[in-house]
Amino acid sequence: MLDRLGTKPNDLRAFWMPFTANRHFKQAPRMLVSAKDMHYTTDDGRKVLDGTSGLWCVNAGHCRPKITEAIRRQAGELDYAPAFQMGHPIVFEFANRLVDIAPEGMDHVFFTNSGSESVETALKIALAYHRVKGEGSRTRLIGRERGYHGVNFGGISVGGIVANRKMFGTLLGGVDHLPHTHLIEKNAFSRGVPEHGAELADELERLVALHDASTIAAVIVEPVAGSAGVLLPPKGYLKRLREICDKYGILLIFDEVITGFGRLGTPFASDYFGVVPDIMTTAKGVTNGVIPMGAVFVKKEIHDAFMTGPEHMIEFFHGYTYSGNPIACAAGLATLETYKEEGLLTRGEEIGQYWEDALHSLNDAPHVIDIRNIGLVGAIELEPIPGQPTKRAFSAFLNAFESGYMIRTTGDIIALSPPLIISKAQIDELVDHVRKTLKAID
Numbered sequence: 414m415l416d417r418l419g420t421k422p423n424d425l426r427a428f429w430m431p432f433t434a435n436r437h438f439k440q441a442p443r444m445l446v447s448a449k450d451m452h453y454t455t456d457d458g459r460k461v462l463d464g465t466s467g468l469w470c471v472n473a474g475h476c477r478p479k480i481t482e483a484i485r486r487q488a489g490e491l492d493y494a495p496a497f498q499m500g501h502p503i504v505f506e507f508a509n510r511l512v513d514i515a516p517e518g519m520d521h522v523f524f525t526n527s528g529s530e531s532v533e534t535a536l537k538i539a540l541a542y543h544r545v546k547g548e549g550s551r552t553r554l555i556g557r558e559r560g561y562h563g564v565n566f567g568g569i570s571v572g573g574i575v576a577n578r579k580m581f582g583t584l585l586g587g588v589d590h591l592p593h594t595h596l597i598e599k600n601a602f603s604r605g606v607p608e609h610g611a612e613l614a615d616e617l618e619r620l621v622a623l624h625d626a627s628t629i630a631a632v633i634v635e636p637v638a639g640s641a642g643v644l645l646p647p648k649g650y651l652k653r654l655r656e657i658c659d660k661y662g663i664l665l666i667f668d669e670v671i672t673g674f675g676r677l678g679t680p681f682a683s684d685y686f687g688v689v690p691d692i693m694t695t696a697k698g699v700t701n702g703v704i705p706m707g708a709v710f711v712k713k714e715i716h717d718a719f720m721t722g723p724e725h726m727i728e729f730f731h732g733y734t735y736s737g738n739p740i741a742c743a744a745g746l747a748t749l750e751t752y753k754e755e756g757l758l759t760r761g762e763e764i765g766q767y768w769e770d771a772l773h774s775l776n777d778a779p780h781v782i783d784i785r786n787i788g789l790v791g792a793i794e795l796e797p798i799p800g801q802p803t804k805r806a807f808s809a810f811l812n813a814f815e816s817g818y819m820i821r822t823t824g825d826i827i828a829l830s831p832p833l834i835i836s837k838a839q840i841d842e843l844v845d846h847v848r849k850t851l852k853a854i855d
């Protein structure tokens with residue numbers, strides 16, 4: 414079913430594509446056949462500048478030799494080994510190296526295969542933790558409007574994106590939501606973290622008054638919301654959330670699936686904001702996106718609370734066939750080495766000012782109603798076409814791909830999150846491209 418070159422599938426019917434307008438795509442496919450560093454190559458031989466690190470995951474850029482080689486080596490040595498009641502050295506090694514760079518006190522790691530699974534794992538740890546501590550009445554989970562925590566049932570229940578929720582029944586019971594923090598009328602064109610809105614964290618006080626703290630297990634938020642269009646926490650907001658959680662014995666979960674591994678210019682968003690959660694979910698950049706993997710970090714106190722009872726008993730009835738898969742661990746270790754050797758976990762801080770200035774130079778481009786930035790993340794919010802929400806941004810996405818660069822759009826927001834190896838010249842190129850696209854579309 415491949416063409417002469419062995420690259421171009423000629424029958425697109427069988428693959429039901431995820432989060433895709435399938436019929437639209439299949440009429441005019443956009444095919445990527447190879448990648449190197451900052452670029453993809455299309456099936457017709459065009460280079461496409463990656464403005465999004467794939468889906469926020471290829472933080473070190475594409476096809477990095479160390480990672481490719483580590484995968485190849487591991488696949489030939491120990492391809493798979495169970496992690497239930499068995500071990501293999503590399504998974505312990507990788508957990509230790511991850512703990513080395515984790516925020517203070519987060520010294521245990523539970524492996525999953527994706528961000529969605531990391532979220533489910535974190536929610537289950539939170540519920541079970543309260544139960545082992547004798548506070549089994551704490552069953553309620555609090556998420557946030559416009560939050561994205563993957564696509565499994567726990568994640569869409571605490572999530573706050575209506576399209577991801579409305580088709581799927583009644584979801585988890587006992588969930589409530591904080592308001593989102595996107596105050597465009599007050600904070601538009603902020604550089605970095607916006608000034609207004611820290612008081613929105615006090616809404617947690619209101620939920621505690623409504624439900625009583627004794628029924629609430631955990632609050633889960635993205636420190637910076639990505640999928641819903643790059644929504645930044647107002648100055649002081651996350652600290653306030655931390656304080657209120659502490660006051661009432663509620664666990665705080667940071668979903669760092671996007672913000673983890675250098676995206677904000679620090680290893681984790683927790684480092685950026687100086688706020689340490691009790692549980693932290695990660696995925697994506699943990700293996701540079703190359704092999705599916707997720708990692709949930711927990712504080713010692715939480716892990717240790719489970720280590721009671723008879724020693725022959727399983728302490729936590731949870732895990733995946735591929736938790737700590739050896740090839741994923743090899744990819745992860747090589748990824749960490751690459752990040753370290755090239756200073757990538759803090760590169761966003763070095764180049765952040767240049768990125769910010771470049772992005773905000775678009776403030777007079779057509780259709781732009783807000784620009785936001787933090788680390789190596791950017792968002793350009795467009796005025797929707799009246800009566801046709803999302804259409805303008807989708808046109809921008811299509812024009813971008815035609816013009817040789819890749820962006821992500823959600824609603825009428827363009828999100829940018831290039832690999833952390835991007836050069837200043839490539840930042841200029843990306844921003845020039847965006848300007849041309851905004852001029853070209855209706």
Ligand code: PXG
Pocket residue numbers: 468469526527528529530532561562563564635639640641668669670671696697821823828
């Ligand atoms: N939590 C957060 C905060 C995420 O951003 C997930 C969980 C789920 O991860 P998995 O690995 O199960 O997809 C995510 C995923 C986008 C985009 O363009 C974002 C994600 C995935 C795909 C596209 O904003 N985030």
